[in-house]
Amino acid sequence: MTYQSERDERAPGVVSVQGASYDTTEARPGRAFLARGTGRLTSKTWFVLVAGAILPILALTTWTLVSANDLVPSSRLPSPADVWFAGVDLAERGLLASDVAISVQRVLLGFGIGAALGLSVGAIVGLSRIGDILLSPSLAALRAVPSLAWVPLLILWFKIGEDSKVILIAIGAFFPVYTTVSAALRHVDRQLVEAGRAFGLGGPRLFATVQLPAVIPSVISGLRLALAQAWLFLVAAELIASSMGLGFRLVDSQNNGRIDRIFFVIILLAVLGKLSDSLVGLFERWIKRRWT
Amino acid sequence: MTTTAPRQNARDVSRAVSIDFDGVGRAFAPERGSGAARPVLRDIDLHVEPGEVVAILGTSGCGKSTLLRITAGLDAASAGRVRIDGSPVSGIDARTAVGFQEPRLLPWRTVHDNVALGLPRGTPRSEGAVRVEKLIDLVGLGEFAGHRPREISGGMAQRASLARALARNPGVLLLDEPFGALDALTRLKMQDLLLDILSAEPTTVLLVTHDVDEALQLADRVVLLARDEGGEPGATIAQLLTVPGARPRDRGSSELAELRASLLDGLGIDRHGDGRQPLASATAPRSL
Ligand SMILES: Nc1ncnc2c1ncn2[C@@H]1O[C@H](COP(=O)(O)OP(=O)(O)OP(=O)(O)O)[C@@H](O)[C@H]1O
Numbered sequence: 284m285t286y287q288s289e290r291d292e293r294a295p296g297v298v299s300v301q302g303a304s305y306d307t308t309e310a311r312p313g314r315a316f317l318a319r320g321t322g323r324l325t326s327k328t329w330f331v332l333v334a335g336a337i338l339p340i341l342a343l344t345t346w347t348l349v350s351a352n353d354l355v356p357s358s359r360l361p362s363p364a365d366v367w368f369a370g371v372d373l374a375e376r377g378l379l380a381s382d383v384a385i386s387v388q389r390v391l392l393g394f395g396i397g398a399a400l401g402l403s404v405g406a407i408v409g410l411s412r413i414g415d416i417l418l419s420p421s422l423a424a425l426r427a428v429p430s431l432a433w434v435p436l437l438i439l440w441f442k443i444g445e446d447s448k449v450i451l452i453a454i455g456a457f458f459p460v461y462t463t464v465s466a467a468l469r470h471v472d473r474q475l476v477e478a479g480r481a482f483g484l485g486g487p488r489l490f491a492t493v494q495l496p497a498v499i500p501s502v503i504s505g506l507r508l509a510l511a512q513a514w515l516f517l518v519a520a521e522l523i524a525s526s527m528g529l530g531f532r533l534v535d536s537q538n539n540g541r542i543d544r545i546f547f548v549i550i551l552l553a554v555l556g557k558l559s560d561s562l563v564g565l566f567e568r569w570i571k572r573r574w575t
Numbered sequence: 576m577t578t579t580a581p582r583q584n585a586r587d588v589s590r591a592v593s594i595d596f597d598g599v600g601r602a603f604a605p606e607r608g609s610g611a612a613r614p615v616l617r618d619i620d621l622h623v624e625p626g627e628v629v630a631i632l633g634t635s636g637c638g639k640s641t642l643l644r645i646t647a648g649l650d651a652a653s654a655g656r657v658r659i660d661g662s663p664v665s666g667i668d669a670r671t672a673v674g675f676q677e678p679r680l681l682p683w684r685t686v687h688d689n690v691a692l693g694l695p696r697g698t699p700r701s702e703g704a705v706r707v708e709k710l711i712d713l714v715g716l717g718e719f720a721g722h723r724p725r726e727i728s729g730g731m732a733q734r735a736s737l738a739r740a741l742a743r744n745p746g747v748l749l750l751d752e753p754f755g756a757l758d759a760l761t762r763l764k765m766q767d768l769l770l771d772i773l774s775a776e777p778t779t780v781l782l783v784t785h786d787v788d789e790a791l792q793l794a795d796r797v798v799l800l801a802r803d804e805g806g807e808p809g810a811t812i813a814q815l816l817t818v819p820g821a822r823p824r825d826r827g828s829s830e831l832a833e834l835r836a837s838l839l840d841g842l843g844i845d846r847h848g849d850g851r852q853p854l855a856s857a858t859a860p861r862s863l
């Protein structure tokens with residue numbers, strides 16, 4: 284439906300570019316009007332990068348000035364240099380590498396499992412009426428449980444090992460993917476699906492040819508949400524019960540009064556989160572080239 | 576090429592198949608809750624010879640698309656049955672191809688790949704690509720093969736949709752107002768093009784149209800669907816005319832003028848201006 288309206292908007296443009304004779308050799312490919320707007324500043328890569336860096340640079344400068352002039356005691360706000368050296372210190376002790384490694388591993392495992400389950404259950408619910416009727420009420424109820432409420436149960440069942448954390452992260456990653464995929468599949472243009480059926484497609488082939496490409500944008504945005512959730516649940520799980528990882532480092536630093544480390548880990552989490560989101564962004568571009 | 580041509584011809588001649596409508600009716604369940612089913616079509620009886628072109632005329636909402644969808648196996652008749660080549664239609668039939676009223680192209684595929692969707696399953700890659708390119712050229716979209724549907728106009732999309740249906744090399748070609756979105760000049764060109772294609776690759780065609788002249792130009796026979804005012808609900812065959820003369824026909828011949836008058840009359844259009852409100856203009860298909 285979205286595609287239909289998009290085309291409707293564009294069609295008059297095409298006609299006016301080409302006049303009435305659009306089936307002759309004079310007809311120009313419709314590329315001309317796609318180039319519209321490239322001259323704008325906001326579409327220049329360098330401008331986007333520089334403009335995006337303005338706020339972080341401002342914050343860093345303010346931070347440096349504030350701590351250099353002792354406006355806030357360093358037990359509350361360490362200087363940027365302190366934070367940097369806290370990071371170097373963690374790295375030298377080998378703690379940084381092991382914390383990041385275990386946290387990333389948990390996020391990837393949990394995200395992978397949760398997203399895969401979310402995709403398959405979302406597909407079942409979105410494609411089959413009976414799947415929808417059977418599953419969606421229960422899943423809606425499960426989603427309504429605040430996810431941290433699972434923690435005590437998971438710890439009782441799986442102890443404080445890796446399983447309990449990975450499962451919690453998987454729960455966090457599952458719902459955004461499930462919700463977006465099932466909703467998007469339900470709203471795939473029926474006329475397109477019918478056209479696919481009319482040309483002999485059915486089952487998995489119909490899914491791969493019509494439904495899946497139609498929901499790819501939603502799947503990707505679901506995956507992005509899920510990844511953010513995965514990091515959220517990682518820190519939650521590690522804060523509550525763990526002996527390794529970035530969340531554990533936060534609690535540990537809090538107990539030892541190492542505010543510089545807390546700052547360092549928070550910044551590290553921001554960087555890791557952004558990095559993984561960008562990776563999904565790359566994946567999005569790749570899949571769009573392939574499929575759309 | 577030279578070796579495959581005769582074989583293809585042999586297949587083409589035999590591929591056109593007959594269609595039979597045996598008392599076909601369709602009633603739709605009421606929108607909400609209770610109430611009687613709403614009949615749209617009733618008692619359609621028609622035999623279509625292999626290779627025949629039958630045009631279906633009727634006012635908007637009389638059930639033309641519904642009849643086509645039932646023939647394609649996309650919808651099921653609530654009474655009677657449709658047979659293709661003698662065997663009853665149940666579900667999608669590989670021998671039929673549909674050109675929908677809307678282009679229904681996959682937005683993420685190029686025009687070329689959209690047309691390729693129509694190829695019969697199991698067509699060898701290279702043979703398929705050649706056929707698709709040929710059809711795209713035929714419908715005048717050669718330059719736009721690599722474009723996405725949103726980059727072409729509505730009329731071009733409809734031509735791509737026609738090419739997709741033709742790619743199937745069907746025994747029965749079901750066309751739902753294939754030229755509805757085209758300007759008058761392109762429409763005439765496309766009608767001639769369709770005739771060329773049909774003489775090269777004969778097939779049975781059901782062509783839904785709003786345009787009486789289009790029906791008279793393209794069809795061997797014309798079916799007029801209409802409701803009985805004050806009679807039973809649901810549209811049925813009100814007129815069945817055989818169009819004389821071999822195609823392409825002289826668009827201005829007097830014989831056709833008589834048929835045109837009869838059909839316009841059947842569509843409820845008053846040609847003499849004796850005060851009856853005309854339902855719509857038959858020459859402006861979109862407005863019906
Ligand atoms: N799936 C459906 N459910 C309920 N009613 C339907 C359905 N499909 C069609 N109808 C009804 O059947 C009638 C005929 O529809 P149809 O699309 O066949 O008309 P048409 O003759 O093709 O009209 P047009 O020339 O405007 O395309 C309409 O009144 C429509 O509301």
Ligand SMILES: [Mg+2]
Nearest residue numbers: 639640676751
């Ligand atoms: Mg219709």
